[in-house]
Amino acid sequence: MSAPQHTAAPSPEFDLIRRHFVRPMRAAALGPGDDCALVSPSxxxxxxxxxxxxxxxxxxxxxxxxxxxxxxxxxxxxxxxxxxxxxxxxxxxxxxxxxxxxxxxxxxxxxxxxxxxxxxxxxxxxxxxxxxxxxxxxxxxxxxCGRAVRRGGAQAGDRIWVSGQPGRAALGLAELLGRLTLAPAARADCITALEQPQPRVALGAALKGLASAMIDVSDGLLADLGHIATASKVSAVVEDAALPWTALDAACSDRAAVRDALLAGGDDYELLFCAPPAADAALAALSARLGLALTRIGHIEAGQGVQLVDASGRSMPVARRGYDHFS
The missing domain is CATH 3.30.1330.10 (PurM-like, N-terminal domain)
Structure with a gap:
C-alpha cells in the first residue's frame, strides 16, 4: 500500500502576508516571499x-x-x-x-x-x-548623488519656512483625549490631520536646489527646528507674529492650547526648511503650483539654539518645545 500523500497547509503567518500584503511590484525585481527583496537603484x-x-x-x-x-x-x-x-x-x-x-x-x-x-x-x-x-x-x-537636502546646511541670513498648517494634529489628539473641545467646523479636519497626515513628497522633491536645510515636523516645530540649528551650528529665530495662528485660533478658543499645539505638538509631518532670501520668488511660485501654503516664520543668524521672539525682537518664554520619548 502506498503511503498517504500529505499537502502541507500554509502557516497562518505566511497566509496573512499572502492575503493582505503581497501585491505586484512597480520597480523591484523581487518582493515579499523570499529571504531578501531585490531592488536596483538607478x-x-x-x-x-x-x-x-x-x-x-x-x-x-x-x-x-x-x-x-x-x-x-x-x-x-x-x-x-x-x-x-x-x-x-x-x-x-x-x-x-x-x-x-x-x-x-x-x-x-x-x-x-x-x-x-x-x-x-x-x-x-x-x-x-x-x-x-x-x-x-x-x-x-x-x-x-549630492542632491539630498540635509539638516546641516542652514546659514546665517537664511529664512525659515514651514509648509501647510502645523498644530492641527495636536489639537485633534487633545480633542480625542477630552482635553479640549474644538469648534465643530474644525474637529474633523484636525482629527484627519492626526490620523491621516499628508507627506509632502512633491514639495520635498521640488525644494532641492532651493532649501539649504530641511526636516519634517514630527516631534514639535521648535524641537525639530532645534535639530537643524544644532546640525548647522547656527541660531534659529522664530517670530511669534509670523506663525500661522489664524486657522488654529478659529479651531480652538484656548490660546494656550493653540500655542502648545503649534510650537510643540508635532505629528504634523509638514516640512520645515531654510532657504536664502534669493529663493523667495521661486518659493512663492512653488506654493502656487502645489496649492500649498508656505509660511516664512523666522530667520537664521550666527549663534546657537532656537528662540521665539515678539514683534520687538524680545525673547519669549516657551513652556514646551516638543515631544521626547524618554523625558
Missing part, C-alpha cells in the same frame, strides 16, 4: 533610508480606525524621505500583532496600500510576530 542615485516605529498607546490610540492607521504607518516614513528631497520607492513593514484579526488587517492593508499607490511605492518585504500592537516601516527613497 545609476547616479543614492538611497535615502529611514525607519519609524508606531506603538499603540504612544503613537496612536488603540481604537484608531485601522484603515487610517494603515495610511499613517506608511505616511510618516514617506515624510522622512520627503524631508531629504528624495523620491520614495520601496518600503518594508514589520508587524507585531496581539492576535489574528483578518477584518482589522484587511482595513489596515487597504489604508497602507492607499498611501503606497498615492505615492508610487512598493512594499517589498518585512516580518510579522505576535505581541503588543507595534508597526514598523523602513522606507527607501532615491535622490541624485
Amino acid at each position: 545609476p547616479g542615485h543614492e538611497l535615502a533610508v529611514t525607519s519609524d516605529m508606531l506603538v499603540a498607546g504612544t503613537h496612536f490610540l488603540p481604537d484608531t480606525d485601522p484603515r487610517r492607521l494603515g495610511w499613517k504607518t506608511l505616511a510618516v516614513n514617506l515624510s522622512d524621505v520627503a524631508a531629504m528631497g528624495a523620491t520614495p520607492r520601496w518600503v518594508t513593514l514589520a508587524l507585531s500583532l496581539p492576535g489574528l484579526d483578518h477584518d482589522w488587517l484587511a482595513a489596515f492593508a487597504a489604508g497602507f496600500f492607499d498611501c503606497a499607490d498615492t505615492f508610487g511605492v512598493d512594499l517589498i518585504g518585512g516580518d510579522t510576530t505576535r505581541g503588543p500592537l507595534n508597526l514598523c516601516v523602513t522606507a527607501f527613497g532615491e535622490v541624485a
Whole structure:
C-alpha cells in the first residue's frame, strides 16, 4: 500500500502576508516571499533610508480606525524621505500583532496600500510576530548623488519656512483625549490631520536646489527646528507674529492650547526648511503650483539654539518645545 500523500497547509503567518500584503511590484525585481527583496537603484542615485516605529498607546490610540492607521504607518516614513528631497520607492513593514484579526488587517492593508499607490511605492518585504500592537516601516527613497537636502546646511541670513498648517494634529489628539473641545467646523479636519497626515513628497522633491536645510515636523516645530540649528551650528529665530495662528485660533478658543499645539505638538509631518532670501520668488511660485501654503516664520543668524521672539525682537518664554520619548 502506498503511503498517504500529505499537502502541507500554509502557516497562518505566511497566509496573512499572502492575503493582505503581497501585491505586484512597480520597480523591484523581487518582493515579499523570499529571504531578501531585490531592488536596483538607478545609476547616479543614492538611497535615502529611514525607519519609524508606531506603538499603540504612544503613537496612536488603540481604537484608531485601522484603515487610517494603515495610511499613517506608511505616511510618516514617506515624510522622512520627503524631508531629504528624495523620491520614495520601496518600503518594508514589520508587524507585531496581539492576535489574528483578518477584518482589522484587511482595513489596515487597504489604508497602507492607499498611501503606497498615492505615492508610487512598493512594499517589498518585512516580518510579522505576535505581541503588543507595534508597526514598523523602513522606507527607501532615491535622490541624485549630492542632491539630498540635509539638516546641516542652514546659514546665517537664511529664512525659515514651514509648509501647510502645523498644530492641527495636536489639537485633534487633545480633542480625542477630552482635553479640549474644538469648534465643530474644525474637529474633523484636525482629527484627519492626526490620523491621516499628508507627506509632502512633491514639495520635498521640488525644494532641492532651493532649501539649504530641511526636516519634517514630527516631534514639535521648535524641537525639530532645534535639530537643524544644532546640525548647522547656527541660531534659529522664530517670530511669534509670523506663525500661522489664524486657522488654529478659529479651531480652538484656548490660546494656550493653540500655542502648545503649534510650537510643540508635532505629528504634523509638514516640512520645515531654510532657504536664502534669493529663493523667495521661486518659493512663492512653488506654493502656487502645489496649492500649498508656505509660511516664512523666522530667520537664521550666527549663534546657537532656537528662540521665539515678539514683534520687538524680545525673547519669549516657551513652556514646551516638543515631544521626547524618554523625558
